[in-house]
Every structure is written in C-alpha cells, then in structure tokens.
Amino acid sequence: MSQNDVFLRILFSFMILSSYNLSKSFILSPAIRTHRNLATLSVLRSVEVDGCDEIPATKRRLWFPVKPQDALLNQYNTIVKGAYVRHVLVETEDMADVAIKTYLKGDMDSQDPFGLLASDLSACSLSRDEGGKVGWIMNPFHISAATQTNEEKIRIDHNSNVAVYPLISEYAIEQLFEVRPKGGDVFKIPSSLSSNRPKWHICRIDDLLLDYLPNSGQANLESDSDLFTDEMDKKGTNKVFSKRPKLKGSGTLPKTPNIIIPTSATSIDPKRPIAKTYQIITNGCQMNVADSERLEGVLQKQLNLLPIYSSTPQEDALLVSTPSSTKSTSDSKSPDIIVINTCTIRDHAEQKVYNALGPYAARKRAGKAIAIVVAGCVAQQEGENLLRRVPEVDLVMGPQYVNRLADLLDDVSRGHQVVATDPTLLTEDLSRPIRGHKVRAWVNIIHGCNEHCTYCVVPGTRGVEQSRSMEHVLKECLDLASLGYKEITLLGQNIDAYGRDMTPKRTFADLLHYLNDHIPSGTIERIRYVTSHPRYFSDRVIDAVASLDKVCECFHMPFQSGDDEILRKMRRGYTFDSYMKIIQKIRDRAPDASICGDVIVGFPGETDDAFQRTLDLMNAVRFDNLNTFAYSPRPNTEAALWEKQVPDDVKSERLQIVQRLSTQHALERSERYLGKRVEVLVEDRNPKHIGQVMGRTRQNRQVFFEGDFQTLEGKVVHVDITEARPWSLTGILV
Ligand code: SF4
Numbered sequence: 001m002s003q004n005d006v007f008l009r010i011l012f013s014f015m016i017l018s019s020y021n022l023s024k025s026f027i028l029s030p031a032i033r034t035h036r037n038l039a040t041l042s043v044l045r046s047v048e049v050d051g052c053d054e055i056p057a058t059k060r061r062l063w064f065p066v067k068p069q070d071a072l073l074n075q076y077n078t079i080v081k082g083a084y085v086r087h088v089l090v091e092t093e094d095m096a097d098v099a100i101k102t103y104l105k106g107d108m109d110s111q112d113p114f115g116l117l118a119s120d121l122s123a124c125s126l127s128r129d130e131g132g133k134v135g136w137i138m139n140p141f142h143i144s145a146a147t148q149t150n151e152e153k154i155r156i157d158h159n160s161n162v163a164v165y166p167l168i169s170e171y172a173i174e175q176l177f178e179v180r181p182k183g184g185d186v187f188k189i190p191s192s193l194s195s196n197r198p199k200w201h202i203c204r205i206d207d208l209l210l211d212y213l214p215n216s217g218q219a220n221l222e223s224d225s226d227l228f229t230d231e232m233d234k235k236g237t238n239k240v241f242s243k244r245p246k247l248k249g250s251g252t253l254p255k256t257p258n259i260i261i262p263t264s265a266t267s268i269d270p271k272r273p274i275a276k277t278y279q280i281i282t283n284g285c286q287m288n289v290a291d292s293e294r295l296e297g298v299l300q301k302q303l304n305l306l307p308i309y310s311s312t313p314q315e316d317a318l319l320v321s322t323p324s325s326t327k328s329t330s331d332s333k334s335p336d337i338i339v340i341n342t343c344t345i346r347d348h349a350e351q352k353v354y355n356a357l358g359p360y361a362a363r364k365r366a367g368k369a370i371a372i373v374v375a376g377c378v379a380q381q382e383g384e385n386l387l388r389r390v391p392e393v394d395l396v397m398g399p400q401y402v403n404r405l406a407d408l409l410d411d412v413s414r415g416h417q418v419v420a421t422d423p424t425l426l427t428e429d430l431s432r433p434i435r436g437h438k439v440r441a442w443v444n445i446i447h448g449c450n451e452h453c454t455y456c457v458v459p460g461t462r463g464v465e466q467s468r469s470m471e472h473v474l475k476e477c478l479d480l481a482s483l484g485y486k487e488i489t490l491l492g493q494n495i496d497a498y499g500r501d502m503t504p505k506r507t508f509a510d511l512l513h514y515l516n517d518h519i520p521s522g523t524i525e526r527i528r529y530v531t532s533h534p535r536y537f538s539d540r541v542i543d544a545v546a547s548l549d550k551v552c553e554c555f556h557m558p559f560q561s562g563d564d565e566i567l568r569k570m571r572r573g574y575t576f577d578s579y580m581k582i583i584q585k586i587r588d589r590a591p592d593a594s595i596c597g598d599v600i601v602g603f604p605g606e607t608d609d610a611f612q613r614t615l616d617l618m619n620a621v622r623f624d625n626l627n628t629f630a631y632s633p634r635p636n637t638e639a640a641l642w643e644k645q646v647p648d649d650v651k652s653e654r655l656q657i658v659q660r661l662s663t664q665h666a667l668e669r670s671e672r673y674l675g676k677r678v679e680v681l682v683e684d685r686n687p688k689h690i691g692q693v694m695g696r697t698r699q700n701r702q703v704f705f706e707g708d709f710q711t712l713e714g715k716v717v718h719v720d721i722t723e724a725r726p727w728s729l730t731g732i733l734v
Contacts, residue, residue: 064450064452064459064464065464066450066464066465066501067182067464067501068182068423068425068426068448068463068464068465068466068501069180069182069425070464071423071463071464072423072424072425075422075423076180077139077141077142077143077177078142078143078144078211079210079211079424079425080139080142080177080180080208080209080210080211080425081138081139081142081209081210081211082136082137082138082139082142082160082208082209083136083137083139083176083177083181083183083205083206083207083208083209084135084136084137084205084206084207084208084209085134085135085136085137085168085176085203085204085205085206086114086115086118086127086131086132086133086134086203086204086206087118087122087124087127087132087134087167087168087201087202087203087204088114088117088118088121088122088124088132088201088202089122089123089124089191089199089200089201090121090122090123090199090200090202091123091199091200092197092200093188093190093200095121095200096188096200096201096202097188099117099121099202100186100188100202100504102117103117103186103202104504104506111471111474111478111518112131112471113471114131114132114186114204114471115131115132117132117202118130118131118132119131119132123199124167126166126167127167132204134164134167134168134203135163135164136209137161137164137168137173137176138160138161138209139177140160140161140170140173140174140177141174141177141178142211144211161173168191168201168203169191169192171190171191171192171193172189172190172191172192172201172203175189175190176189176203179503181203181205181503182205182208182425182426182466182501183205183206183207183208183425183426183427183428183468183469183472184204184205184206184467184468184469184470184471184472184502185204185205185502185503186202186203186204186205186503186504187202187203187503188200188201188202188203189201189203206469206471207427207428208425208427209427210424210425210427212404212407212408259272259273259274259275259336259337259369259370259371259413260272260273260274260275260413261274261275261303261337261371261406261409261410261412261413262274262275262303262304262305272369273336273369275303275305275336275337275369275371276305276306276336277305277306277307277308277335277336277337278299278305278306278307278308278335278336278337278338278339279307279308279309279335279337279338279339280292280295280296280299280307280339280340280341281338281339281340281341281356282341283340283341283342283343283349283352283376284341284342284343284345284376284377285343285345286442286489286491286530287399287444287462287491287493288341288342288343288376288377289436289442290433290442290444290491291341291375291376291399291402292339292341293433293434293435293436293442294402294403294429294433295339295341295375295402295405296433296434297429297432297433297434298402298403298405298406299337299339299405300434301432301434302406303406303409305336305337308334308335334363334368334370335370336369336370336371337370337371337373337409338360338370338371338372338373339373339374339375340353340356340357340372340373340374340375340376341375341376342374342375342376342377342378342379343376343377343378344376344377344378344381344457344461344634344635345377345457345634346632349377349378350378350381350382350635353374353378353382354389354390357372357374357390357392357393360372360392361390361392361393364392365392371394371395371409371412372390372392372393372394372395373393373394373395373396373397373405373409374386374393374395374396374397375397375398375399375401375402376398376399376461377398377399377457377458377461377462379396379397379398379421380398380399380421380460380461380462381457381460381461381635381636382396383396383419383421384396384419386419387417387419391417393417394412394417394418395408395409395411395412395417395418395419395420396418396419396420396421397418397419397420397421398420398421398461398462398463399447399461399462399463400423400424400426400447400448400462400463401420401421401424403426403427403428403429404420408420423463423464425466426447426466426468428468428472432479435485437683438484438485438713438714439485439486439487439681439682439683439713439714440485440486440487440488440489440683441480441485441487441488441489442488442489442491443473443476443477443480443488443489443490443491444468444491444492445467445468445473445490445491445492445495445498445511445529446465446466446467446468446492446493446494446495446497446498446499447462447463447465447466447468447492448462448463448464448465448466448493449462449465449493449494449497450464450465450494450497451494451497451533451535451571451573452571453560453570453571453572454569454570454571454637454638454639455570455600455603455631455633455634455637455638455639455640456634456637457634457635457636457637458493460636460637462493464501465494465497465500465501466501467497467498467499467500467501467502467506469502470506470510470511470514470515473490473511473515474514474515474518474519477515477519477524478518478519480524481519481520481523481524482523484714485524486523486524486525486526486681486714486716487524487525487526487527487528487681488524488526488527488528489527489528489529489530490511490527490528490529490530491529491530492529492530492531493531494531494532494533494536495508495529495530495531495532495533496508496532496533496535496536496537496538496541497533497536498511499511507538507540508529508538508541509538509540509541509543509544512527512529512541512544512545512548512551513544513548515527515550516544516548516549516550516551519550524550525550525681525716526550526552526681526698527548527550527551527552528551528552528554528700529556530556531556531558531598532555532556532557532558533558534557534558534559534572534573534574534578534579534582535572535573535574537557537582539585542585542586542589542590543589545589545590545593546589546590546593552698552699552700553590553592553593553594553698553699554593554594554596554698554699554700555586555593555594555595555596556596556597556598557579557582557583557595557596557597558597558598558599558627559579559597559598559599559617559621560572560598560599560600560603561599561600561603561606561610561613561614562576562610562613562614562615562616562617562618563576563606563609563610563611563613563614564576564613565605565610566603566605566606566610569603569604569605569639570600570603570639576613576616576617579617580617580620580621583595583620583621592699593699594624594625594669594699594700594701595621595623595624596623596624596625596626596627596700597621597623597625597626597627598626598627598628598629599614599618599626599627599628599629599658600629600630600631601614601628601629601630601631601651601654601655601658602630602631602646602650602651602654602655603631603639603646604631604639604642604643604644604645604646605642605644605646606631606646606654611654614658615657615658615661618658618661618662618665619661622665622668622669623662623665623666623669624665624666624669624699624700624701625662625666625700625727626658626662626665626666628655628658628659628662629655630648630651630652630654630655631646631651633645663726664726666726666727667724667725667726670701670724670725670726670727670728670729671724673697673701673721673724673729674721674722674723674724675720675721676720676721677718677719677720677721677734678697678701678703678718678719678721678729678731679697679698679716679717679718680695680696680697680703680705680716680717680718680719680731681695681696681714681715681716682694682695682707682709682712682713682714682715682716682717683695683696683713684709685709686704689704691706692704692705692706692707693705693706693707693708693709693712693713695712695717695719697729701727701728701729702727702728702729703719703721703728703729703730703731704728704729704730704731705719705730705731705732705733706732706733707733717733717734718733718734719731719732719733719734720732720734
C-alpha cells in the first residue's frame, strides 16, 4: 500500500467516525432485499381538484406518477437494456454513507466529483484510475420486445455481463437493476448477500441503454406501390415497402414509405431513392426551438442530411421563431424529409398543423418521394389520430423521442408507419444539437413537468419530470464554451423542480453553484434560466443569483393571476401574498434584478374583481417584462371542461388592459437605465438599422448602439444609455 493510500485510509476512517445518518431512501441493503417489491413500487402524487364545483367530490383527487420510472408502469425491464456504470468500492456501509455525503456536498474541486471520489477512495484497483469506470452493464431482467408478452420467457440473463464480473458481482448487478435506476442516479449496494461483512459499491448511472419500442403496428408486407416498376416487383426488391395497413377514418390510403433514410440504405432496396435533404418547421416556445436544434443534430450529424431553408405561405402560418426561419432562403427545392415540430399552446394549434401538412401529403399522393414527420406536443397529443386524418404521415413522435429520431426514421425506411408517444426514459444525446445562434445557446436541464396546472397541456405532452445529471449539463456547457459561446440559458418547464426526481435528490441551486464554479472564467460569461415556479422557488436560488458572478440578475416568475381563488382553481399552489413575499426577497437581495412574469386573463370563473386583483399584483410588482395570454381551453386539460368560461370579448378586453399596463411598467423599468453605463453582451446586428448592433444587459434588456458587428460579436462591452423604450434601450459604446 502506497503512502498516499495509507493517508487516504486514515482520512476515510476519520470520516467514518463522524458519519452521518443518510436517508435510506436510496439504499438497497441486504436487510430489505427480501422485500424487493418495495423497490419497484410506483410512487404517485395526489392533487385535489378543489375549487371546481363542476367536478363531483368523489372525483376530485387525481393521482399522477412522480418519477419517470413510475410512468412506465411495468415496462421498465422491457425498455431498459442496460446502463453505463461507474463505481467506488469501499469496505463498509458506513464508509459508503460518508462517501455519498461527500459527493453530495458538491464542493469537491473537480468537474467530475464522482471520478475524484473513485480515485481518492475506491478499493477497486481495476477502475480507480479510470474514474471508477465499470462500463456498460446489461440489465439481467431485460425482456426483449419479442418476448414481452410471454411471461414464461422472462429470465435473468447473467451471461450478458460476464465481462464486468471481476469488477462487480452478479448479486450487485441484480440489486442495481431492481431499484430501476435512471441516468444520473447514485446508489450504494452491497457486493454480496452471503458475506457477513460485504463490501459496498457506490454506483453512479452515467447513462442508460434503451430498447427502442415504437407503439406502431407491423409493416404491411404486401406489394402495391406504383412507385416501383413491375420489373422491380418481379425481382421482389420492394416487397417490404408497400402501402400500409388501412386505418379507420377519412383520408386516402397512404402510399408506401417511398424514401430510404441513409443509415438504412445498405440493407434496404438499393433502387429506392435515398433521402439527401431535410427541412424543419418549428412552432412554439424555447423548449421546441431547443428540441428542433437537437433534431437538426441527428439529421445532420448522424444521418448526413443537408438542410433546406425555404418558406411557403403554409409554413409561415405555422412558423413562430426558429433558428431555421432566421436563415436566408438558400434553396427552394423540396425536402426529402419534412419535420413539423408542433406546439399546442395556442388556439387552433391542431388545425394549423393539419393545414400545414396538406401540401406535403399532396406531394406524397402525387408519387413524390418524401418522408413526413410530425414531432412535438400536437404529435404527442394526437398520436394515432394524426395517421387517421393524414394517412400520408410516416412518423408521429412525442418530445421524449427527440434524440431517437434516427432509430425511428430507420423504422420508417423499413415500411413502418410509426407512432412513438409512449412514456420512456431519456438518454443523453448521441449527436450534438445544431445551434441556431453563435453567441447564446439553450441547455435543457429538466424535461417534463409534474405540476398539472389545470389549464396546461405540458404534463400530458412532455411527460413526467426527468432531470439531466449535473455532470452531463456541465459537459454540454463546457462543449459550448470550447466553441466560443458566451451565454447559456438553462431550460426547464419548472426549473425549480430540478433534481427532485434524482437519487439522491439535488436542487437547482446546487446546479447553479456547480456550473458557476466549474465553467472556466473568460469562456461562458452569463448563465440564465427559465422558468421558475413560485411554489417551489427557493431562497437559495435568490442567493445564488445575488452572489454568483456568471448567473444573471434576471428572474422569470410566472404569476398567472393575482386572485387567490383563481390561483387555487389553476392549481398553482401559491397566493397573492406568498408571491409578493418572494418578490420582496428578490428586491432585498438583488435590488437591480429584473423581474418578468406570465399572466393569463379570462381563466374560467374570473370575475371583474378577480381580474382587478391581477392588476393590483401587476401594480405592486411593476414587471420589467410580462408575457400576456388570454385563456384558451386546451384539449385534455381539466379547465377546458368547466363551465363559467369567460366570453371571448371580455377576455380580449382584459388582455388589452394588461398589455397597456405592462407596457407602462416596462417603460418605467427601462427609464431607470437612462444616463447609466450598462454591461452589454453583443449578440446580433440590428436588422432595422444598418451600422447598429444589438446586445443585452445582464437583466435581459435589449440595447442598440452604433458599432462594427464583426469586431463586437460575442464581446461584453460598456454602453452609456441615452434612450429608453418599453422593451429596449439605445446608447453609445464607451
Ligand atoms: S403551467 Fe408550467 S408548472 Fe404548470 S403544468 Fe404547465 S408547465 Fe407545469
């Protein structure tokens, strides 16, 4: 044993003496092994649907899964084939407790705290110098899709893990998969059942290996395509790819999936056209824009397809703001693969998608080779209905399948009409997103939402919350830093929920500290995030914003209504007063911070008095920026079914009132910058004024000033403010 090892052992023994009582919630010890079902019980959260007279009392309690594994019901072992695992081996359970506690404290001076733990403490000489690497371990309980309906074939397959047995025992592997881990989880598990004093593994799941299981039907093997010549038919070259099963409902029978995706080209009919180009049309929020960047990553980097940036009237009607839409029209050729990434927030969203699909479906009916993909929230919501109404569609995929696009298109190549909307677990991206901007980038940190606000479709379309591990988020940020990015915006529907699905739990404040500490100075200068939830917002996040140099002083805190009764019906979980307490804390700790919000007017049951309380809240806060919405009943949401819907003319009048008031407040907030010098990160040219550039303050106010974009792009400069408008400022470069 080296001198260094001796020192570490002594240090570790000392740590054991002061060991902590860790929560047992993420521990599977031999004592509870006999109750293995405990580890696989679903965890559900109930919410009251109170305040809604229209719902009978007996039906007012709803139950929802809390962890993504619970949303899978019994499918975990069908979906999860394996996991990439690292471990730290220690002598006793107490040592394991201390090691986990050290890891959780997060103040280790390393971008990879688990790797540091392994190199400092692990008794496993085979993996200690490799950050504790064990490698891919196959799930011994995995049930292949082919046998999933036959319980007789469920077995424990130990042979699949022969290569890793020197590092980790069969027993430990079984223990690991019995707790149904997901990416980022850390568990302690004993190495054996038989020994009185087993060694303990602290295992970290870096990533999962999933079986791809579309819930589509089988391909129709009959040949009936007029795209292929008789000669080809005779040779049997297109037997697999023909028209697909007839679906109920209106619409023309689909033609064959008449195009091949490049990765399938070698194994499928070589005479069919191979896709070379794609186009993505994106509708909706930042989350969808970020998803489209990931879709582009798969299409370009995994499938070697070329983008086409063109715009038709139909696309314009659907398009809101996308990286692609901002690029110039370089080629008006039709794409071989069209991806429509849809959003369901706005009124008539579904109809707009059907309208947008029309020209592509017509092109396909005319015999042109094209694959039609509908992604995003409308796809998730409509599922197979989309195929019934537009049978020419090849692939319907929900947001959880974004980084599985290559697999799904491969299935399309093979003749399937695919619907991928079942709940699944997320894995890390194989290919990096194609970013829509050179200076700032989105980074997803948590997908889905567990909140079930009564007006919102997101939990139904994006599923149960799934946080990415802090290490993977940091890795993405470091990649962006090496590419010259200066600003990142962390994305989550409810960002304050970050880490509560992890084992053991982490918090959003932990992540902010970790990123701020480990992103090197002089690279990424600014960290932003959206969107906070007043119910979960913590003082630690305010402290982080106030104290961490890279985290911008900008809070986005949707309030939706100022009336307590409406907030209760929305199931938001806070009141006028509790919201104002948060605002007060922000003003105390970070007086110069900007505060933005979202408001919905015309929610069912909103009276004039209730609306007045919304205006009262706006007057009390005086938001820097406010996103205003008139309530629109969305499919599959509770509030859509309620009586007491507010008439459209009242909604529109209230919307105008809040917009006028928020513009007035925004101007007041802008005017505080007049005559001051502000720090601006230069992002773009001013498209309306040649010779001007546009940047933002740390508080996210747009600033325009004269300057050379080529020299200033991505630089942080100082600007003296000379003009203030509600949403932007003008100044002079210092
Ligand atoms: S409004 Fe936000 S917090 Fe509420 S369910 Fe929708 S995404 Fe979740």
